[in-house]
Amino acid sequence: MNTGSHTAQAVYLDYNATAPMRPEALRATRDALQAVGNASSIHDHGRDAAGRVDRARQQVADLLNCSRGELIFTSGATEANNLALHATYASQGNIVTSAVEHPAVLETARALTAEAPGSLMILPVDDEGKIDYGAFRAEVEQRGAALVSIMLANNETGVVTDLAPIAEVAHSVGALVHTDATQYVGRLPLDLEDLNVDLLSLSAHKFGGPQGVGALYIRRGTPLPQRPLVFGGGHERGWRAGTLNVPGIVGLGAAAEAAHRELDAEASRIGKLRDLLEGEILAQLPGSYVNGVGSTRLPGVSSVTFPGCPADALLTSMPDISVSDGSACSAGAPTPSHVLLAMGLGREAADSTLRFSLGYATTEQEIRKAIDATVRAVTHVRAVMDAPGHP
Ligand code: PMP
Numbered sequence: 001m002n003t004g005s006h007t008a009q010a011v012y013l014d015y016n017a018t019a020p021m022r023p024e025a026l027r028a029t030r031d032a033l034q035a036v037g038n039a040s041s042i043h044d045h046g047r048d049a050a051g052r053v054d055r056a057r058q059q060v061a062d063l064l065n066c067s068r069g070e071l072i073f074t075s076g077a078t079e080a081n082n083l084a085l086h087a088t089y090a091s092q093g094n095i096v097t098s099a100v101e102h103p104a105v106l107e108t109a110r111a112l113t114a115e116a117p118g119s120l121m122i123l124p125v126d127d128e129g130k131i132d133y134g135a136f137r138a139e140v141e142q143r144g145a146a147l148v149s150i151m152l153a154n155n156e157t158g159v160v161t162d163l164a165p166i167a168e169v170a171h172s173v174g175a176l177v178h179t180d181a182t183q184y185v186g187r188l189p190l191d192l193e194d195l196n197v198d199l200l201s202l203s204a205h206k207f208g209g210p211q212g213v214g215a216l217y218i219r220r221g222t223p224l225p226q227r228p229l230v231f232g233g234g235h236e237r238g239w240r241a242g243t244l245n246v247p248g249i250v251g252l253g254a255a256a257e258a259a260h261r262e263l264d265a266e267a268s269r270i271g272k273l274r275d276l277l278e279g280e281i282l283a284q285l286p287g288s289y290v291n292g293v294g295s296t297r298l299p300g301v302s303s304v305t306f307p308g309c310p311a312d313a314l315l316t317s318m319p320d321i322s323v324s325d326g327s328a329c330s331a332g333a334p335t336p337s338h339v340l341l342a343m344g345l346g347r348e349a350a351d352s353t354l355r356f357s358l359g360y361a362t363t364e365q366e367i368r369k370a371i372d373a374t375v376r377a378v379t380h381v382r383a384v385m386d387a388p389g390h391p
Helices: 025-035 044-065 075-091 101-112 133-143 163-172 246-284 311-317 338-342 364-386
Strands: 071-074 095-098 118-123 147-149 176-180 199-203 216-220 301-305 353-357
Touching: 025 246, 044 071, 044 199, 044 311, 071 075, 071 147, 075 095, 075 101, 075 147, 075 176, 075 199, 075 216, 095 101, 095 133, 101 118, 101 338, 133 163, 147 163, 163 176, 216 301, 246 301, 311 353
Parallel strands: 095 118, 095 147, 147 176, 176 199
Antiparallel strands: 071 216, 199 216, 301 353
């Protein structure tokens, strides 16, 4: 796969950070960039832009099995999560979430509840990354009205949440359910009729659309006060002001359509490649282990701990493979992954973890290259760490 001129030789296995744009999305975005027109203008050019946005809204709605009027375009999942939590906290006054959420949920929840700390419950997970269903049930039944915000798939481990029973309990006590589905959408089939959540966040760049665009789904009839974060011209039915990012939205729509078409075939092909990667790494590097392996996982994600091998040393030793370390997905100083710590890993183990994430363009040849590079890097780092004189 061609991932850009200066890194053309490197193998890209960091789809959970951002996926390469799908050719369909690239073409559609480029076309839209070349067109002129503000989707709010009533002349021909404006109507043309509005038509492109409508089409994209339908493409996303088709991927999720919802209706167009239930979608609000945003600048990505961070904003969609913020919007969801702000609006629901205003009506529910309580947030129940989990320890393995993305910072876009956890930090928003902490900020919203800072002045009423008892109104935030962060549920622990077990060593496979799963929420304790009994603890969840007890908590939600005691609180009643609340926002339950639980991610559909974890960005670091790929662990998938069985949301339907969670939504059922939450709804039975009058709570609302939001899910951060950023890593799930476009990777596995999703049907909002079955999932039964009230709000869902997604982001284009995780499944082959452009960066900086996403959407929030709000089920029709959900009792929510309208709480925009961005005020102004009343776009997106008053939920988010600002001139629509037409090229981004068009790219999101095209990526959604392409991902939808290929969903089952891609998931099965990618799952086999991930199994190959894990099988070889575990066989060739005794002592290494896969996090969340006992849970249902996304097909393309593998979080592997190499005890005694700091991830930064591994990454330096395998420059031709673009993977992610186990540190928090944030800018600035690296801190050990809160997800791995919540699953019971020690600090050192969390810091000795790599996340491989595969996607629609990953090839078997790339996986074999990544296996060889990982085995060489771990062997090298182990030798350095074991060398006499190493502290
Ligand atoms: N939630 C999850 C689970 C994610 O993985 C990410 C991206 N790292 C986000 C939210 C934020 O998405 P965006 O980049 O679109 O703001």
